[in-house]
Amino acid sequence: MKRSFYIPLAIFVALVVFLAIGLTRDPREVPSPLIDKPAPAFALSRLDTPEQVFTPKQLAGKVWLLNVWASWCVACREEHELLVAFSKAGLVPIYGLDYKDTRDDALGWLKQFGNPYTAAAFDQDGKVGIDYGVYGVPETFVIDKTGTIRYKQIGPITPDVLEHTILPLVRKLNA
Amino acid sequence: MLRLLQALAALILALAGLTCAAREALPVGGDEALEHRVMMLAEQLRCLVCQNQTIADSHADLAEDLRNQIREQMRQGASEQQIKAYMVARYGDFVLYQPPFKATTVVLWSAPALLAIGGALWLFVYLRRRAARLEAAGAQEEEGLDDDAIGEGGA
Numbered sequence: 001m002k003r004s005f006y007i008p009l010a011i012f013v014a015l016v017v018f019l020a021i022g023l024t025r026d027p028r029e030v031p032s033p034l035i036d037k038p039a040p041a042f043a044l045s046r047l048d049t050p051e052q053v054f055t056p057k058q059l060a061g062k063v064w065l066l067n068v069w070a071s072w073c074v075a076c077r078e079e080h081e082l083l084v085a086f087s088k089a090g091l092v093p094i095y096g097l098d099y100k101d102t103r104d105d106a107l108g109w110l111k112q113f114g115n116p117y118t119a120a121a122f123d124q125d126g127k128v129g130i131d132y133g134v135y136g137v138p139e140t141f142v143i144d145k146t147g148t149i150r151y152k153q154i155g156p157i158t159p160d161v162l163e164h165t166i167l168p169l170v171r172k173l174n175a
Numbered sequence: 176m177l178r179l180l181q182a183l184a185a186l187i188l189a190l191a192g193l194t195c196a197a198r199e200a201l202p203v204g205g206d207e208a209l210e211h212r213v214m215m216l217a218e219q220l221r222c223l224v225c226q227n228q229t230i231a232d233s234h235a236d237l238a239e240d241l242r243n244q245i246r247e248q249m250r251q252g253a254s255e256q257q258i259k260a261y262m263v264a265r266y267g268d269f270v271l272y273q274p275p276f277k278a279t280t281v282v283l284w285s286a287p288a289l290l291a292i293g294g295a296l297w298l299f300v301y302l303r304r305r306a307a308r309l310e311a312a313g314a315q316e317e318e319g320l321d322d323d324a325i326g327e328g329g330a
Contacts, residue, residue: 030223033267100236126240133265135223135237 032133032152039066039141039149040131047098047106047120054095054121056147063173065094065166066141067117068129070101071109073137079156080113086162087116092170096120099129099137142166144173213246216255220262221270229272 034040043055056066067083069076087094096117098106103122110120123129132141133152142151151169153161214231220241222233230238230245241262248258262270274280 027226030269031267033264126236130240130244130265133267135266 028136029154030135032149034133034149035152037149039143039147040128042121042123042128042131044097044121044123044128047096047103047122050103050122054119056143059093059095059143060147061145063092063142063144063170065092065170066097066132066143067094068097068099068132068134068137068139068141070099070137071105072101073099075156076138077113079138079158080116082157082159082162083116084114087118091167092174093118097128097132098122099134100124100126140166142169142173209246209249212249213242216245216249216258217242219259219272221272223266223270 039056041056043053046052046054069080083094094116096119098120100123102124106120106122110117121128126134132139136154138156140153140157141149142153144150150173151165153166157166217231218229220230222228222230222235222238222241224235224237225233228238230241232238244261245258248261253261259271268275268277274283276284
């Protein structure tokens with residue numbers, strides 16, 4: 001066989017490799033441009049005590065999780081049990097960002113399903129969510145001691161992600 | 176009985192029309208020029224929830240929020256460039272419908288043109304060689320190739 005016979009075959013194989021890699025990617029998981037950038041500043045009233053303000057500055061020096069959730073979000077229930085159990089372990093504080101919700105619904109939801117949050121901020125119009133590049137709920141951010149975002153979880157936290165991605169990262173950041 | 180059924184059918188069909196109350200974007204404050212500019216920019220941005228739609232087309236809550244953001248910022252005098260930069264800073268390059276021309280997208284932008292030009296060049300060279308080969312073969316067997324030449328000429 002002439003050498004040129006193999007050229008179309010080689011092109012085809014190269015194409016198959018690219019397409020196969022493409023099939024493993026999920027277009028829903030848009031990579032965040034905020035990784036390794038400072039967590040956007042905000043000042044929101046707390047969910048439970050509206051007179052008090054919550055801002056990320058208060059958490060400088062600590063590694064913490066910011067969990068974006070809402071009472072109307074069905075997928076949030078998938079991760080909630082895991083979050084509540086995880087919060088009891090006390091390894092890293094979890095703060096909630098209640099996204100485009102009503103206070104009553106949100107508080108009722110927490111009462112019913114458990115409250116993993118050290119505190120929750122009330123983002124009624126979703127503006128803070130936009131600053132964090134939130135496009136679906138739930139989403140979770142891992143933020144380090146300098147207030148820099150180190151990881152963004154899109155969608156519910158699964159036990160696998162918690163054990164193999166989030167926990168090791170938290171340990172590394174706490175070291 | 177038939178009359179009754181007909182009336183009932185007519186009533187049901189008439190009520191079905193109520194479900195077609197499409198949710199249109201409400202014109203805000205009647206500022207048509209601003210709305211037009213908002214939509215022109217919104218059509219260049221991707222809705223991250225319904226990823227095959229623009230922020231202008233999508234009915235997702237996020238799309239509405241982002242349209243409001245665009246409107247607010249335009250009211251405060253932000254330029255298209257600034258608003259796009261705002262969006263990209265929060266959502267990444269994927270939010271732009273036209274991928275920016277960067278080091279990571281050079282292949283994406285140039286590949287079609289390169290492939291077309293490369294393919295055309297290759298074809299040109301190949302046809303040249305083939306013509307030269309046939310000429311050489313024809314010079315050697317001028318007699319014997321006559322019958323074949325008729326076929327070649329026709330092609």
